[in-house]
Every structure is written in C-alpha cells, then in structure tokens.
Amino acid sequence: AQKITQTQPGMFVQEKEAVTLDCTYDTSDPSYGLFWYKQPSSGEMIFLIYQGSYDQQNATEGRYSLNFQKARKSANLVISASQLGDSAMYFCAMREPQNTGNQFYFGTGTSLTVIP
Amino acid sequence: DSGVTQTPKHLITATGQRVTLRCSPRSGDLSVYWYQQSLDQGLQFLIHYYNGEERAKGNILERFSAQQFPDLHSELNLSSLELGDSALYFCASSPTGLLNQPQHFGDGTRLSIL
Numbered sequence: 001a002q003k004i005t006q007t008q009p010g011m012f013v014q015e016k017e018a019v020t021l022d023c024t025y026d027t028s029d030p031s032y033g034l035f036w037y038k039q040p041s042s043g044e045m046i047f048l049i050y051q052g053s054y055d056q057q058n059a060t061e062g063r064y065s066l067n068f069q070k071a072r073k074s075a076n077l078v079i080s081a082s083q084l085g086d087s088a089m090y091f092c093a094m095r096e097p098q099n100t101g102n103q104f105y106f107g108t109g110t111s112l113t114v115i116p
Numbered sequence: 117d118s119g120v121t122q123t124p125k126h127l128i129t130a131t132g133q134r135v136t137l138r139c140s141p142r143s144g145d146l147s148v149y150w151y152q153q154s155l156d157q158g159l160q161f162l163i164h165y166y167n168g169e170e171r172a173k174g175n176i177l178e179r180f181s182a183q184q185f186p187d188l189h190s191e192l193n194l195s196s197l198e199l200g201d202s203a204l205y206f207c208a209s210s211p212t213g214l215l216n217q218p219q220h221f222g223d224g225t226r227l228s229i230l
Contacts, residue, residue, distance in 0.1 A: 033215045044118070045206060045221035052216050091159060095215055103172055104149070104219075106159040 001026050004092050006107035013082045014115050020067070021077040021110045023092030033095040034075040036066065039109070040088040048090075051075055082114045119143065120222035122207050128228045134195040137225045141188055141209030147171075148190040149210075149219055150182055154203040165190055166213045194227070202229045 005024045013019040025034065036048040051059045051066045059066040067076040079086055092107040119142035129135055141148050150162040152175075161174035165184035176182075179197075184190040194201060204226050208219035 031215060035218055037221075043204065044223050045208070046118075047218040047220060050216060050218055097215060103174060104151075104161040104164075106151075106161070108158050 003027065003105035004094055004107035006092055006110050008110045009108070010111045010113070012113050012115055013079075013086075015084060016081055018078060018080045019082055019112065021079070021090050021092075021112065023075045023077065023107060025073050025075060025092075025094045025105075027073075027094065027096050029096045031097060034066070034068070035093040035095065036064070036075075036077045037091045037093060037106075038086075038088045039091065045091075049077065079112075084114050084116060087112060087114045118220040118222060120207060120209050120220055122205075122222035122225050124225060125223065126226050126228070128230060129197060130230050131197055131199060133197050134193065135197065135227065137192040137194070137205055137207075137227075139190045139192070139207030139209075139222060141190070141207075142220055145209035145211050145220075146188065147210045147213045147217075147219075148184055148188070149208045150176075150190070150192050151206040151208065151221075152203045153206060153224070154200075159206075162192070164213065171213055197229050199229050202227055 032053045034051040038046045049061045049064045051068045063080045065078045089109045091109045121140040123138045146167045148165045153159045162176040164172040182192045204224045206224045208221045210217040210219045
C-alpha cells in the first residue's frame with residue numbers, strides 16, 4: 001500500500017480564492033509527522049507546514065493550514081487567498097520512526113495553477 | 117536560501133561511470149538526508165545520516181553509497197551509472213533527527229546520464 005496518496009495530479013484555483021490539496025497517509029505507528037512542501041518550477045523544495053500525530057490542533061502557518069483528520073488518516077493542505085506565486089507542485093510527506101532513525105515518504109504531488 | 121549547499125548543480129556523464137555529489141548542511145544541523153527525484157518514481161528517500169552515522173536507509177541501490185564526514189558535510193557516490201539514474205538528487209538537513217523537525221532542502225544536483 002502507498003504510504004502517502006495525493007489523488008489530485010492537477011488543480012486550478014482563481015486568484016484570491018482558497019484551495020484544498022488532498023493527502024491521505026498509511027501508517028500503523030502511533031508516532032509520526034506530516035509535512036507539506038512546495039516545489040516551484042525553479043526546482044527547490046520549500047518547507048510549508050508540519051503536523052505531529054499527537055498534536056491536538058490543526059497546524060497553521062500564515063496562509064497555510066493543515067486540516068488534520070487523524071481517524072481518516074488525512075492531512076489536507078488549505079491555502080487561503082491564493083496568489084500567482086502559489087503556482088507550483090505541492091508534496092505531502094510523512095516521517096515515521098525506524099529503530100535508529102526516521103523513514104520518509106513523499107506523495108506524487110499536486111500541481112497547482114493559480115489563475116489571474 | 118535554505119542554507120543547504122549542493123555541488124555541482126548539473127552533472128552530465130556516461131553510463132558505467134562514477135560520480136560524487138556533495139552536500140553542506142545548514143550551519144548547526146547534524147542530520148543529512150539524500151533524496152532522488154525522477155519523473156517515473158517521484159521523490160524517493162535514499163538515506164539519513166546523523167552526526168556521521170547512518171541512521172536510516174530508504175530505496176538506495178547497492179551501487180550507491182553515502183557518508184557524512186566529521187565536518188558534517190556529506191557525499192553521495194553513484195557508481196556503474198545507468199540511464200535510469202538520471203534524476204534530480206536532493207540533499208536536506210535538519211538540526212537533529214527528531215520527528216517534528218522539518219528538513220531544509222538544497223537546490224539539488226541534476227544528473228544526466230548519456
């Protein structure tokens with residue numbers, strides 16, 4: 001089974017509107033971390049937001065918020081007031097512990113296009 | 117600027133050759149991670165080093181090896197290169213290896229095998 005699933009290969013949103021990018025994950029470990037990264041066309045990977053498995057509240061970072069539904073194993077990214085500069089690939093990732101370190105898994109990504 | 121430096125930015129070589137990719141983590145970061153991003157397989161975790169010691173392995177081929185030196189920089193060695201090894205290789209770093217620490221990525225090394 002896929003550890004991270006992003007079912008939306010491409011999304012479009014009107015400038016200034018909000019958009020939700022979906023992410024579901026699969027783990028049997030009670031302790032894990034969830035991350036979202038942005039990859040613009042220039043190629044760099046930019047960290048956006050983090051949610052821990054024991055966090056009671058949804059994480060927020062500026063215009064980014066993470067809709068964490070633990071029972072459903074979903075960690076959707078919400079971008080409010082979209083800007084043209086938000087056009088990029090967005091990756092959901094999970095980190096779970098191994099015996100001596102942590103293992104990381106990335107989804108296949110969602111390409112977001114913001115329309116003026 | 118993430119503070120993670122990767123060299124070279126681009127590398128073009130032939131099948132069967134060996135290359136070394138270099139990564140300098142952010143100042144103070146002890147953990148270094150390597151990833152491979154290709155069109156067909158997406159972003160794959162390769163290996164994690166913490167303060168010079170290997171901590172976790174992902175989908176790293178036996179032809180690939182890595183190490184982290186006492187000054188904390190890391191190198192990823194790719195040998196007997198095949199066409200399928202063409203990809204963008206990222207290095208990332210974090211302060212330690214704790215679960216809740218985000219990784220900060222370098223700009224990547226684009227490897228092209230001819």
